[in-house]
Amino acid sequence: MIPVAGHEAAGAQFRLESLERTEHERKRLFDLLDDAELRRGERLLDPKKREQFLVGRGLLREVLGELTGQEPRQIELREGEFGKPYLPAQQGPGALNFNVSHAGGKLLVALCRGAELGGDLEELRRDLAFRPMAERYFSVREREELFGLDPRLQLAAFYRCWTRKEAYLKGAGSGFSHPSTGFDVSLLPGDPPALLAHRGDPEEVKRWSMVDLPVPDGYCAALAISCAPHTSH
Numbered sequence: 001m002i003p004v005a006g007h008e009a010a011g012a013q014f015r016l017e018s019l020e021r022t023e024h025e026r027k028r029l030f031d032l033l034d035d036a037e038l039r040r041g042e043r044l045l046d047p048k049k050r051e052q053f054l055v056g057r058g059l060l061r062e063v064l065g066e067l068t069g070q071e072p073r074q075i076e077l078r079e080g081e082f083g084k085p086y087l088p089a090q091q092g093p094g095a096l097n098f099n100v101s102h103a104g105g106k107l108l109v110a111l112c113r114g115a116e117l118g119g120d121l122e123e124l125r126r127d128l129a130f131r132p133m134a135e136r137y138f139s140v141r142e143r144e145e146l147f148g149l150d151p152r153l154q155l156a157a158f159y160r161c162w163t164r165k166e167a168y169l170k171g172a173g174s175g176f177s178h179p180s181t182g183f184d185v186s187l188l189p190g191d192p193p194a195l196l197a198h199r200g201d202p203e204e205v206k207r208w209s210m211v212d213l214p215v216p217d218g219y220c221a222a223l224a225i226s227c228a229p230h231t232s233h
Contacts, residue, residue, distance in 0.1 A: 001063075004110070007225055013114035013144075014119065014213060014223065017059050019052045019105050028049065029058025032072045056107045060100055063109050067096060081106070084118075086131040098169055110213075110223050118171025120163040121221040130158040130175055137165070137180045141197070145188055153189060156220075161187035163222035164210050167193055171224040172207065173177070185210065193222060 004012035021029065036056050039099055044050040049057040061072035061098065064087070067229070068075065079085050090096045098111040104123030111117075140162060156217050164185040193210035206227070213221040 001175060004112075004213070004223060006026040006211060006227075007112065007209075010112040010115050010225060011103075012117065012225055014110040015106060016110070016121075016215060017107045019055050019059075019102060019107050021055055022114050026055060029055050029062075031058060032058045032061045034099075035075070037077075049101070051103070052102060056102055059100075059107055060109055063111070064096075066097065067111065080173050082173060083172065090180070100169075101166075101221070106219065108213070108215075108221055114226060116171050116173070116226040117223060118167045118169065119221065119223045120166035120170065121213075121215065121219060122159055122220050124220060125158075126155070126157060128155065128158075130155060134158055134161075137162075138204070139181045141184045142187060144162055149188070157187045157189065159220040160193070160212070161185055163212075163220050163225070164193055164195075166208065168208060169223040171226060172204075195224070 001013040004014060029143050035055070041050050041054040044053055064075050065072035076088055077085055078088050085098070086099065087096060094114045094115055095109060097116055098109060099110055099119045101119050101121040103121045106121065108119050108121040110119035122146055130152045133201050134143055138146065142161055146154055146161065149157055165180055168183070168185065169180065178200065183204070184196040186192065186194045194211050195205050195208045197208060198204035208224050208226050210222060210224050213223055215221045216227060224228055
């Protein structure tokens with residue numbers, strides 16, 4: 001596990017794992033899953049997506065087992081209304097919270113204690129037609145800043161904005177059920193990652209901090225961490 005700089009007090013840390021595994025490793029990880037996870041995997045028609053989902057859940061169980069002292073197969077995992085996973089056995093102050101994201105054959109697992117968090121990992125695609133995505137999902141301020149940059153800097157800025165917004169939405173447990181255009185995050189080169197404004201609840205700016213995670217070239221990742229537990233799942 002790698003500590004998250006600036007969030008040592010919450011015990012924030014993350015791990016990046018490869019989803020590409022040998023047949024022996026895949027079988028070992030699949031054996032850690034419960035029936036519901038196996039059924040969910042079987043519903044994925046794409047063999048690659050199915051394999052990556054099942055491997056990812058097995059790896060997640062291993063990481064959680066290391067931190068809780070439980071046997072990975074015995075860990076109870078649940079999902080909130082919008083799909084955010086959590087540990088029902090971990091509640092109250094100091095509870096272990098986690099979030100996962102996967103892209104490009106890699107899995108990001110981020111964890112902390114006593115606070116909610118969300119993480120997003122994206123594989124950089126140089127050919128990505130990002131303008132329509134930004135026009136649909138970014139706020140007015142974010143669009144103005146993004147498209148005001150030198151075109152050569154826009155793709156990297158798009159990914160910074162996307163991962164930070166996604167990390168916050170996942171951390172808040174709302175996914176895209178809340179409008180992604182209703183809040184602003186930083187994206188300009190050199191600006192620290194931050195939630196800058198929230199038109200639905202201005203106090204959110206005080207509750208959440210953001211950090212970009214050090215990931216290999218070709219990837220972009222961000223983490224959002226609350227300063228207080230978010231009690232609804």
